[in-house]
Amino acid sequence: xxxxxxxxxxxxxxxxxxxxxxxxxxxxxxxxxxxxxxxxxxxxxxxxxxxxxxxxxxxxxxxxxxxxxxxxxxxxxxxxxxxxxxxxxxxxxxxxxxxxxxxxxxxxxxxxxxxxxxxxxxxxxxxxxxxxxxxxxxxxxxxxxxxxxxxxxxxxxxxxxxxxxxxxxxxxxxxxxxxxxxxxxxxxxxxxxxxxxxxxxxxxxxxxxxxxxxxxxxxxxxxxxxxxxxxxxxxxxxxxxxxxxxxxxxxxxxxxxxxxxxxxxxxxxxxxxxxxxxxxxxxxxxxxxxxxxxxxxxxxxxxxxxxxxxxxxxxxxxxxxxxxxxxxxxxxxxxxxxxxxxxxxxxxxxxxxxxxxxxxxxxxxxxxxxxxxxxxxxxxxxxxxxxxxxxxxxxxxxxxxxxxxxxxxxxxxxxxxxxxxxxxxxxxxxxxxxxxxxxxxxxxxxxxxxxxxxxxxxxxxxxxxxxxxxxxxxxxxxxxxxxxxxxxxxxxxxxxxxxxxxxxxxxxxxxxxxxxxxxxxxxxxxxxxxxxxxxxxxxxxxxxxxxxxxxxxxxxxxxxxxxxxxxxxxxxxxxxxxxxxxxxxxx
Numbered sequence: 001x002x003x004x005x006x007x008x009x010x011x012x013x014x015x016x017x018x019x020x021x022x023x024x025x026x027x028x029x030x031x032x033x034x035x036x037x038x039x040x041x042x043x044x045x046x047x048x049x050x051x052x053x054x055x056x057x058x059x060x061x062x063x064x065x066x067x068x069x070x071x072x073x074x075x076x077x078x079x080x081x082x083x084x085x086x087x088x089x090x091x092x093x094x095x096x097x098x099x100x101x102x103x104x105x106x107x108x109x110x111x112x113x114x115x116x117x118x119x120x121x122x123x124x125x126x127x128x129x130x131x132x133x134x135x136x137x138x139x140x141x142x143x144x145x146x147x148x149x150x151x152x153x154x155x156x157x158x159x160x161x162x163x164x165x166x167x168x169x170x171x172x173x174x175x176x177x178x179x180x181x182x183x184x185x186x187x188x189x190x191x192x193x194x195x196x197x198x199x200x201x202x203x204x205x206x207x208x209x210x211x212x213x214x215x216x217x218x219x220x221x222x223x224x225x226x227x228x229x230x231x232x233x234x235x236x237x238x239x240x241x242x243x244x245x246x247x248x249x250x251x252x253x254x255x256x257x258x259x260x261x262x263x264x265x266x267x268x269x270x271x272x273x274x275x276x277x278x279x280x281x282x283x284x285x286x287x288x289x290x291x292x293x294x295x296x297x298x299x300x301x302x303x304x305x306x307x308x309x310x311x312x313x314x315x316x317x318x319x320x321x322x323x324x325x326x327x328x329x330x331x332x333x334x335x336x337x338x339x340x341x342x343x344x345x346x347x348x349x350x351x352x353x354x355x356x357x358x359x360x361x362x363x364x365x366x367x368x369x370x371x372x373x374x375x376x377x378x379x380x381x382x383x384x385x386x387x388x389x390x391x392x393x394x395x396x397x398x399x400x401x402x403x404x405x406x407x408x409x410x411x412x413x414x415x416x417x418x419x420x421x422x423x424x425x426x427x428x429x430x431x432x433x434x435x436x437x438x439x440x441x442x443x444x445x446x447x448x449x450x451x452x453x454x455x456x457x458x459x460x461x462x463x464x465x466x467x468x469x470x471x472x473x474x475x476x477x478x479x480x481x482x483x484x485x486x487x488x489x490x491x492x493x494x495x496x497x498x499x500x501x502x503x504x505x506x507x508x509x510x511x512x513x514x515x516x517x518x519x520x521x522x523x524x525x526x527x528x529x530x531x532x533x534x535x536x537x538x539x540x541x542x543x544x545x546x547x548x549x550x551x552x553x554x555x556x557x558x559x560x561x562x563x564x565x566x567x568x569x570x571x572x573x574x575x576x577x578x579x580x581x582x583x584x585x586x587x
Contacts, residue, residue: 215384249532279326287323456510
């Protein structure tokens with residue numbers, strides 16, 4: 001039997017040649033014919049649950065699900081007809097009649113795939129009244145919340161948690177009318193193995209899973225005249241925030257972002273990049289000490305709270321290898337309520353510290369006991385996501401596109417390009433190498449771009465020569481890829497010296513709190529995260545200072561406040577510890 005290299009078919013009159021194994025939906029996308037869909041996601045396995053994507057095979061005279069049906073030679077496909085529209089409309093009507101009637105007060109109003117499908121198919125009334133499913137809302141997590149009544153059983157959250165993150169915390173349980181996607185035994189999230197990464201939020205087509213909203217508390221703080229409210233923004237925010245205001249993905253909007261935060265009423269706007277530069281000073285010192293002693297190698301980065309939760313739950317034996325450095329957010333928050341409070345003579349208990357992060361897991365990190373002050377308050381009082389900041393700007397009537405540019409406030413708003421690239425996978429490693437090279441050799445590093453660790457691929461390995469010594473590096477983003485790296489490590493296939501792990505695909509630029517993608521793209525899209533990463537590399541390359549140890553604000557911090565890197569005061573304020581998550585159990 002001769003194997004075909006290409007298959008020819010006709011879709012709505014268009015002739016198409018595609019590879020064997022291509023689905024009808026993929027072939028239609030190739031020629032610009034859009035077939036409605038809900039459960040389908042191009043980066044996840046095929047489930048075929050919603051059936052909205054049905055098409056008609058003209059020769060056979062039957063309907064098939066285009067997301068899962070493979071093309072055949074000579075196939076004639078009809079994707080749009082009065083009959084198909086009626087069937088699809090009926091399916092959406094059935095979904096809607098088992099769905100809450102709160103679109104106008106829903107957080108996804110105007111940005112909901114089910115709502116968009118209902119509009120485009122002409123659903124104008126609910127025809128199938130009857131008993132509706134009833135589930136309690138789960139608000140137990142500090143990071144995300146579930147509303148099972150809004151779940152349409154598309155299975156996207158289940159698949160991303162399993163296939164991309166390797167956590168398998170969610171599964172479709174029970175049968176028939178009682179079916180629900182939930183953690184094991186239908187437990188609350190706080191009693192599950194959830195790592196708080198928020199990738200389930202990114203792929204959910206409705207508001208069944210969203211980030212835990214803390215904007216009301218923030219508005220109250222901004223209105224309190226007795227509180228000094230300060231904010232810091234992570235590097236990847238400036239590369240994605242503009243998407244919420246019509247900018248193309250990857251458009252840097254740093255200056256407008258600072259202006260918007262000033263207009264919202266923050267007393268000071270600081271840059272998490274300074275915390276990133278500080279992390280590099282501490283982490284590179286830690287790395288060089290381990291490299292010299294040969295103990296506890298490889299050093300594993302600790303900036304991603306989703307990864308930290310994953311390690312504590314599933315890989316507790318790796319805890320001794322993880323850097324003890326706090327994340328840039330937590331480092332800067334510690335300094336805000338100590339160094340900043342002292343130099344500005346502000347009562348630290350009257351400081352309300354806010355962080356704008358791309359990551360829902362940062363909400364979890366801020367709530368951890370290790371990140372609390374001597375008086376029991378968190379160093380970071382509130383974490384909002386990029387999406388929440390976009391909404392707050394719109395809520396306050398800020399015309400973002402017309403804003404002038406502003407600068408971050410001193411002293412905690414000065415940063416180098418090394419801090420900017422923290423927002424993309426490989427960036428922490430690259431920034432650390434820039435500093436480690438000059439610390440080891442005492443020479444000036446002229447070529448600052450370590451291309452071997454760049455790229456949004458899920459897993460990269462590189463060997464870098466550092467002062468005559470070969471340094472083996474592994475970089476993983478998305479925790480399924482991290483598991484593959486750990487398997488290689490356990491098998492002794494390679495001796496690593498430095499591992500960088502980011503929980504989210506592409507790193508922070510693909511975080512669980514980043515803007516929902518525009519209609520012509522999708523979450524987990526490599527091109528989307530590449531665009532955001534490109535913005536950060538552009539910011540880095542255009543800065544005069546690109547090495548973290550060259551930051552004058554950092555130098556002043558160590559001279560007048562912190563003392564030596566990895567010294568007593570630095571450890572007290574900038575380092576932390578981790579412990580096995582026995583409450584959840586260990587695989």
